[in-house]
Amino acid sequence: MLTLQGLEKRFGALAALSGIDLEVPAGEILGIIGPNGSGKTTLLNAVTGVYPPSAGRIAFGGADITGWKGHRIARLGLARTFQNIRLFPTMTVFQNVWAAQHARTPGGLLGLLRSRPRPGGGDTRRVEAALEQVGLLASREVLARHLPLPARRRLEIARALVVDARLVLLDEPAGGMTPAETADMARVIREVVAPGRTCVVIEHKMALITGVCTRLCVLDFGRKIAEGHPDEVLDRAEVREVYLGGVDASDA
Ligand SMILES: Nc1ncnc2c1ncn2[C@@H]1O[C@H](COP(=O)(O)OP(=O)(O)OP(=O)(O)O)[C@@H](O)[C@H]1O
Ligand SMILES: [Mg+2]
Known part of the structure; x- marks a missing residue:
């Protein structure tokens, strides 16, 4: 589904990524x-085209x-x-998902401005289905900025669900969450996001x-230092060393 070969990204003198080789087969949660x-x-x-890689x-x-654009x-x-x-804070929950759906249609933003959700229309039903899956259908008219984290x-x-993505990349989906909220997010990823899709999840919370x-x-420092089954990787001495003092009990 996703292959990185010798991926490198430099910001001036800083090598933020060097020599990253990575294979993400379809159906995996990496x-x-x-x-x-x-x-x-x-x-x-780099993968989503925010900026082109320096090499690879x-x-x-x-x-x-x-080198493709996002x-x-x-x-x-x-x-x-x-x-x-990144949400539209002054738009409702429904409108935020509606906008994501229409940002991808040929009309782009202009198409979005012209489009009107019709009750019972196919587009409306897709948005409602995505909201239902993440447990937000009852909050559809709430402004995004009024939602808890x-x-x-x-x-x-x-x-991400409403645009029929094959690959979903999550950057710290449980960042700032309590253990109970983190457990709920883990369930959403496992039961809602992962089925039928490939996922890459960045997280500090073990x-x-x-x-x-x-x-x-x-x-570590832009290089891949370990890869494998989670339990086995977390047991390796070099990985524990990188995290020594870095992961505290509240993170775990
Ligand atoms: N646009 C940018 N311009 C300059 N330097 C950048 C830019 N983006 C990231 N960096 C630098 O690249 C390095 C890697 O940053 P990155 O944000 O990828 O780290 P991270 O692993 O996501 O960290 P965190 O766990 O804090 O989110 C850092 O030294 C950061 O300061
Ligand atoms: Mg980060």
């Missing part, structure tokens, strides 16, 4: 962990997408959520990683 600043978000940004290749679903990659069936949640993160996920991921990749 976890990516690593200390702050190790390049996790940069990897997602990126292939998605068989297409070489290296909207073009998105149209191939790739969706993401953001570490710093866990609900805002579920709303971002609904935006409860989420070990609860949902089928494979784990560890980054």
Whole structure:
């Protein structure tokens, strides 16, 4: 589904990513962990076309997408959520998902402005189905900025669900959450996002990683230092060393 070959991203003198080789087969839930600043978000940004890689290749679903712009990659069936949640705060829950659906249609933003949700229309039903799946249908008329954090993160996920993405990239979906909220997010990823899709999940919270991921990749200073089954990877000496003092009990 996703292949990275020798992926490199430099910001001036800083090598945020170097020599990353990674295969994500269809149906996998790959976890990516690593200390702050190790390049996790940069990897997602490179894959989603926020900026072109400095070197290396990126292939998605068989297409070489290296250097492609984000909207073009998105149209191939790739969706993401953001570490710093990006929603339309003054729009309702329904409108946020509606806008995600129409941002991808040929009319783009203009089409969105002209389009009107019709009760019972196919587009409306798709938005309602996505909201139902993340447990937000009852909050459809609430403004996004009035939602508590866990609900805002579920709303971002609904935006990814409504566009029929084959690959969904989640950047710290349980960031800032309590253990109970994290467990709920793990369930949403396992039961709602993952079926029929391939997922890449960046997270610091080990409860989420070990609860949902089928494979784990560890980054440190922009390099991949370990990869394999989550339990086995977390047991390795070099991984424990990277995290020594980095993961406290409240993170676990
Ligand atoms: N647009 C940018 N311009 C310059 N430097 C950047 C940019 N984006 C990221 N960096 C740098 O690249 C490195 C990797 O950052 P990145 O955000 O990918 O880390 P991360 O693993 O996601 O960290 P965190 O766990 O804190 O989210 C950091 O040193 C960061 O300061
Ligand atoms: Mg990050």
